[in-house]
Amino acid sequence: MPEPKTCPACGGKLEYDSRCALGSRELELYLCPDCGRAELYEPEGARARRRAEEQEAGRFLQDLREKLAAGELTAELFPCPTCGFPRRDRVCPICGSVVDLETLTELQPGEAEKR
Numbered sequence: 264m265p266e267p268k269t270c271p272a273c274g275g276k277l278e279y280d281s282r283c284a285l286g287s288r289e290l291e292l293y294l295c296p297d298c299g300r301a302e303l304y305e306p307e308g309a310r311a312r313r314r315a316e317e318q319e320a321g322r323f324l325q326d327l328r329e330k331l332a333a334g335e336l337t338a339e340l341f342p343c344p345t346c347g348f349p350r351r352d353r354v355c356p357i358c359g360s361v362v363d364l365e366t367l368t369e370l371q372p373g374e375a376e377k378r
């Protein structure tokens with residue numbers, strides 16, 4: 264249920280009219296029954312989703328920076344010595360092989376792919 268909006272022109276109560284698309288964005292059209300003013304709002308769900316996506320992207324970058332600083336990741340991809348998967352983690356996400364990121368030598372081989 265859309266929250267009530269106030270008309271910026273006359274202070275009356277805007278009424279939800281319909282959804283419309285503006286470019287790639289979906290917006291909700293509100294009309295003022297008193298003065299005829301039309302206002303566009305981003306739907307609540309889209310706003311919450313966008314906020315969540317921004318937070319997610321921020322967390323991801325933060326996580327990446329922390330891992331780089333802690334020596335858990337390399338800046339460049341390298342092929343995993345055990346499974347060949349292009350990785351940048353100290354520990355291979357595929358096979359679990361552990362590599363010294365300074366020298367790129369394998370400290371602990373991973374488990375070969377079981378397929």
Ligand SMILES: [Zn+2]
Pocket residue numbers: 270271272273274275295296297298299300
């Ligand atoms: Zn109005």
Ligand SMILES: [Zn+2]
Pocket residue numbers: 343344345346347348355356357358359360373
């Ligand atoms: Zn691997």
